[in-house]
Amino acid sequence: MSGAVDTVVFDVGHVLVDTDYGPWLALLAEHGAEFASMDAFCDAVDLDAHEAGAVDAEAFLWRVQSQVRRPIPRPRLLHEWNAMYRPVAPLVAAARRLRRTHRVYVLSNMGEVHWPHLVGLLDLAAISHDALASYMVGCMKPAPAIYAHAEQRFALVPERTVFVDDRPDNVAAAQARGWHALRHVSPARTLGDLARSGLPVHDSATGG
Numbered sequence: 001m002s003g004a005v006d007t008v009v010f011d012v013g014h015v016l017v018d019t020d021y022g023p024w025l026a027l028l029a030e031h032g033a034e035f036a037s038m039d040a041f042c043d044a045v046d047l048d049a050h051e052a053g054a055v056d057a058e059a060f061l062w063r064v065q066s067q068v069r070r071p072i073p074r075p076r077l078l079h080e081w082n083a084m085y086r087p088v089a090p091l092v093a094a095a096r097r098l099r100r101t102h103r104v105y106v107l108s109n110m111g112e113v114h115w116p117h118l119v120g121l122l123d124l125a126a127i128s129h130d131a132l133a134s135y136m137v138g139c140m141k142p143a144p145a146i147y148a149h150a151e152q153r154f155a156l157v158p159e160r161t162v163f164v165d166d167r168p169d170n171v172a173a174a175q176a177r178g179w180h181a182l183r184h185v186s187p188a189r190t191l192g193d194l195a196r197s198g199l200p201v202h203d204s205a206t207g208g
Contacts, residue, residue: 011165012108032069042074050111055136094201095127106131142173
């Protein structure tokens, strides 16, 4: 695929950002809501509905507050909900380099509350030409519809597009539409896969 590819599409969660759920779960516990895992919390508030755009920001925040015995002050709630993310520096740098010579886009399952924070945290305007979050279009990966939305919005040519995502089902759904899709396991492996595809992810001066 090296000669034909002109577009790279990155997922966000667990690709361009790492996630630490510990402080968020600790905040909930501090206010009287004990969850054994982040999955348990997501099920309780139906996070998928928020990320699919069926539950807006205010309704989602109300759902969070409904889980606790003592209300969480809104500024702290918003801060901790967004503070769980940290950029994955090697992949963010690679996206910025790729943007100089290729079309670079972002396609993410993400809700309305997180999205503005991530736009700023990653400086998406500097590392991509455009970005699409699931809440904007009312569907989530791996549903075919979100890939169709991305193809239309970004003017993608599937056989000239490389997609990077950490979830096997999302990768398979992209492949089913004719995209070249790579499963992200680690930054080093993803950078190696992209480089072997002929994409300039390393600084030409340093090789890093």
